[in-house]
Amino acid sequence: MKYKGTLIVAKDCNRALKFYSDMFGxxxxxxxxxxxxxxxxxxxQESGYWEQFTKRxxxxxxxQSELYFEEPDIEQFVERLETLYPEIEYVNYLMTHSWGQKVVRFYDPDGNLIEVGTPV
Known part of the structure; x- marks a missing residue:
């Protein structure tokens, strides 16, 4: 068996593609x-297909899960996020954990949870 990657569901794949291209390249x-x-x-995968295939x-x-990314210049990342996607819903704004790592958590436009942190 081979792990191939992560599939996330989107209401509109073109909109999701733009978001992931804008924010993560x-x-x-x-x-x-x-x-x-x-x-x-x-x-x-567009939600209509996912719901049709899974009947859920x-x-x-x-x-329940999140996509995790690391970014050394997290302040610039957050600034770009706020500029390009001001309507984004945050779980937590930029914060610093007790071990020194800076992180921000938010939902993509389809409600998928994302965490971006500085390298550990």
């Missing part, structure tokens, strides 16, 4: 009509 590798493969092993409803903002 992901690029489109393949578009299969609502099923996209991006660089860094991230996959997007999407639970946005579920907090």
């Amino acid at each position: 992901f690029q489109l590798l393949q578009d299969n009509d609502g099923n996209m493969e991006l660089t860094n092993n991230l996959y997007l 409803s999407i639970i946005s903002n579920s907090n």
Whole structure:
């Protein structure tokens, strides 16, 4: 068995692609009509397909898992996030943990939880 990556569900894959491109530099590798493969092993699937295949409803903002990224210049990242996506919903604004790592947590436009922290 081989781990291939992470699939996240999006209401609109093109909107999600723009967000992940703007904020993390992901690029489109393949578009299969609502099923996209991006660089860094991230996959997007439109919610209509996901619900049809699984026979389940999407639970946005579920907090059960998160995408984790590291960024040395986290202040600049947060500034870009606030400029490009001022409507973004935060779980926690930029904070510093007791061990010195700075982190910010927020939901992408589809309610997928993201954490960005400085390298540990």
